[in-house]
Amino acid sequence: MKAQDLGSTAREADLPEPGTIRIGSGAGFAGDRLDPALELAELGHLDFLVFELLGERTVANAQRVRLNDPSVGYDPTLLERIRLTAPHCSANGTRIITNGGAANPLAAGCAVAALLKDMGIDMPVAVVTGDDVLDQVRGTNPLTWEDSLPADNGEARLASANAYLGATGIRRALDEGAGIVITGRVADPSLYVGPLSHSFSWPNDDADLIGQATVIGHLLECGGQVTGGYFADPATKPVAGLDRLGFPYADVADNGAAIIGKLPGTGGAVTVRTCTEQLLYEVADPSAYITPDVVADFTGTVLREVGPDRIAVSGGKGAGAPADLKVTLGYLGGWEADGQITYAGPRSLDRAQLAAEIVLRRLERIHGFKESVLSVEFIGAGASFRGLDDAADPPEVRLRVAGGAQNRSRASAIGSEVEALYTNGPAGGGGARTSIRESLSVKSCSLPRALTEVKVTHASELIDYEEAHDDHEV
Numbered sequence: 001m002k003a004q005d006l007g008s009t010a011r012e013a014d015l016p017e018p019g020t021i022r023i024g025s026g027a028g029f030a031g032d033r034l035d036p037a038l039e040l041a042e043l044g045h046l047d048f049l050v051f052e053l054l055g056e057r058t059v060a061n062a063q064r065v066r067l068n069d070p071s072v073g074y075d076p077t078l079l080e081r082i083r084l085t086a087p088h089c090s091a092n093g094t095r096i097i098t099n100g101g102a103a104n105p106l107a108a109g110c111a112v113a114a115l116l117k118d119m120g121i122d123m124p125v126a127v128v129t130g131d132d133v134l135d136q137v138r139g140t141n142p143l144t145w146e147d148s149l150p151a152d153n154g155e156a157r158l159a160s161a162n163a164y165l166g167a168t169g170i171r172r173a174l175d176e177g178a179g180i181v182i183t184g185r186v187a188d189p190s191l192y193v194g195p196l197s198h199s200f201s202w203p204n205d206d207a208d209l210i211g212q213a214t215v216i217g218h219l220l221e222c223g224g225q226v227t228g229g230y231f232a233d234p235a236t237k238p239v240a241g242l243d244r245l246g247f248p249y250a251d252v253a254d255n256g257a258a259i260i261g262k263l264p265g266t267g268g269a270v271t272v273r274t275c276t277e278q279l280l281y282e283v284a285d286p287s288a289y290i291t292p293d294v295v296a297d298f299t300g301t302v303l304r305e306v307g308p309d310r311i312a313v314s315g316g317k318g319a320g321a322p323a324d325l326k327v328t329l330g331y332l333g334g335w336e337a338d339g340q341i342t343y344a345g346p347r348s349l350d351r352a353q354l355a356a357e358i359v360l361r362r363l364e365r366i367h368g369f370k371e372s373v374l375s376v377e378f379i380g381a382g383a384s385f386r387g388l389d390d391a392a393d394p395p396e397v398r399l400r401v402a403g404g405a406q407n408r409s410r411a412s413a414i415g416s417e418v419e420a421l422y423t424n425g426p427a428g429g430g431g432a433r434t435s436i437r438e439s440l441s442v443k444s445c446s447l448p449r450a451l452t453e454v455k456v457t458h459a460s461e462l463i464d465y466e467e468a469h470d471d472h473e474v
Contacts (some may be wrong), residue, residue, distance in 0.1 A: 001084060003039040003434075009244060010039040011173045011265040016251045021199045023048040023192060023216075024249035026085065026096075028223025030058050030075055032432075034084055037413075039263055041085035041094060044249055048195040048395035049089060051081055051098035052188050052221050059185050060330030060442050062103035063160030073104030074111070082112055082180070083119070090121045097191050099171060101182040103160065105129055109182050109462050116180075123179030125462065128169035130454040131185040133327060133447055137161040140451070144443040146327065151445050156333030159299065163325045163447055166206065168294030169454040170194025176458065185328065187291045189217030192250075200254045207294050211318020212256035214289070214296040219260055219278050219313065223247050226260060226278040227309075229270035241267020250313075258313045259306060270309040279303070292325055292449075296319035297385075324446040331443070335411035337436040338402035339418025341429045345393065349381050351426035354395040358425055359401050367413045374403040374414075398431075402441055412436055 003010055016022040019056045024036030024046045041049055053075045067075025067284055078100035089096055101108040109127035117122055138158070141150045150159045154270025162185035171194045173181045181194075193213045194204070202209045219226050226248045228239035246266025251260045260269055279298060283289055286298040300315040339359075343351045356376045362370040377383040379398040401418055405411035 001038065003042050005037065006035045006038065008035060008039055008041055009265045010246065010263045011262050012043045013045055013159045013249075013261075013268070015045055020251045020253050021047045021196060021398070022249055022251050023050065023195060025050055025052070025223045025247050026081065026432075027051040027053055028221060029053065029055060030077065032223055034077075034081060036245065036266070037081060037085045039086070039266065040247060040249060041088035043120060043263055045092065046094045047199065049085060049094050049096050050191045050195075050220070051078070051096070051100055051314040052191055052223070053078070053098060053100040054102060054185060056328045056442050056444075057440070059102055059162050059328060060160055060440055063162070063330050064332060064438065064440055065223040067159065070104075071107060074102045074108035075100035078108055079111060082115060086116060086119065086121050086123060090123050095174065095178070095195070096123070096180040097195055098181070098190060099183045100427045101127060101184045101188045104186065105134075105184045106457065106462070109457065112180060112182060113459055113462055124177055125180045125182065125459050125460065126173035126176065126178035128173055128181060128183040128186070128454065129185070129457065130163070130169065130452050131162045131165050132160075133163045133452060135156070135162040136447060136451045137327060137329065137445065140447070142445045142447060144445050146443050151329055151443070156331040156441065158329060159332045161327050161331035163452050164292050165325070165452070165454060166190045166263050166321065166457065167194035167197060168316050169456055170251070171198045173456045173458075174198040176456065178458070184354060187289055187293070188221040189214045190293055192217030192220055193293050196252055205316040205318055205320070208316075209256050210294040212316035213289055214294055214318065215260045215279070215298060215301055215313060215316035216250050216252060218257075218289070219275060220248055220250055222278060222281065224268065225281065227262050227270055228274055228275055229268065231274050237273070239269055243267065256314075256316070260311045260313060262309050270311055272303045272311060274306055275303050275311050275313070277440045290322055290330075292321065294321055302392055307415070319405045323449055325449050325452060327445050327447045329443045329445060331441045332438060333441075334404050334439040334440045335404070335408045335436060336404045337411040337414040337434070338400055339415035339432065339434045340396045340398055340400045341418055341432040343394060343420055343426065343428055344430075345428060348397045349378060349394055352378050352381070352399040352426065355399050355421050355425045357403060358421065362417050363403070363413065367410065369403060369405075374401060376401055408436065465468075
């Protein structure tokens with residue numbers, strides 16, 4: 001398939017300057033669009049295409065899915081992304097890097113290798129593992145960051161623990177000839193640091209080069225955010241063409257200097273402002289942005305416009321890699337449920353408040369819930385501000401009541417009581433919806449790097465792995 005088949009207006013990029021490496025962002029999160037990556041793969045003259053598909057809850061949820069079916073647990077969109085882009089990447093000499101292996105990178109590697117074989121495409125697959133550190137966490141039982149309690153304290157079932165690995169496994173896989181590298185939990189910028197350090201043979205302990213590569217990776221890791229997505233505001237920061245937003249790429253020189261750009265003909269914009277916002281996105285201390293590869297220093301970063309939709313980036317630095325790695329912990333325990341219903345017209349907030357009172361009283365009296373474990377939101381009446389800026393008389397309000405319980409049957413009472421408001425509550429309720437799901441909570445802790453072991457598994461070993469699990473465990 002070509003980008004044109006999806007109505008794309010993208011045009012072919014100019015060739016990168018000799019001696020530079022062009023690396024593009026094909027996704028910034030698990031649910032990201034597919035077509036911008038197809039545009040880059042076909043028209044971008046890329047050396048590398050990166051799919052960043054994991055968040056903290058994403059990997060923990062993938063571990064939960066894998067517990068129920070050992071053959072899955074990798075990103076459900078991964079195969080479609082490979083199917084769309086691999087023909088162009090193979091033809092153009094572009095190598096693919098992704099953390100879409102999520103909780104089951106070896107199974108993902110087997111699935112991708114099988115897909116490529118069916119498509120007749122020769123792109124050697126390698127898988128990076130070592131992020132699953134559940135045994136190490138259980139063995140050392142470190143304190144969690146959020147509450148300083150032992151990670152495995154018995155209050156909820158500790159079901160997963162995934163360390164944020166760095167770029168070393170990706171670099172090793174590329175050094176050994178991989179055309180597609182699939183990882184589990186790897187820090188987002190490391191997906192870019194790995195191919196850059198591989199391409200230029202940078203020393204792993206050159207903190208300033210790795211720090212500058214981390215700046216580049218951080219700018220690209222969220223995909224369309226640096227080309228105007230999540231930046232746009234119609235009044236103060238208008239961005240044209242968000243419905244056809246182009247994803248970014250970087251042309252990187254061997255000294256780490258880079259130019260961020262996007263394909264001509266795509267929507268969005270690459271400006272100093274969009275890059276500045278993304279540079280500071282999710283950064284607590286710009287002088288010490290901690291990753292597994294380096295403690296990066298963004299404070300000397302210089303962003304300079306060098307052409308339309310072209311921003312030069314330089315000045316990133318860094319200090320040595322930390323001794324400890326961040327670990328995402330996933331806990332299972334009980335069920336979460338919610339119910340929602342909308343009230344519109346005059347006194348909609350008053351009617352929604354009355355409806356909430358009815359539901360809370362019934363959940364307490366009949367179903368034995370304590371009000372402290374239930375939450376109530378009046379969406380449309382300042383709910384996002386947590387009561388700090390209530391709307392006086394909103395034209396409509398959507399009531400949401402949520403809570404948890406140890407068994408599914410009891411949790412389902414929350415949605416049932418909200419739905420019953422149709423005929424048993426205030427006037428004018430409509431659009432009721434309910435949901436219920438197994439409870440998943442996420443915390444973080446630190447783990448000494450020395451307790452992790454990064455392994456690279458290549459295609460021939462993947463075949464052995466698949467044969468060893470042909471009893472449908474993979």
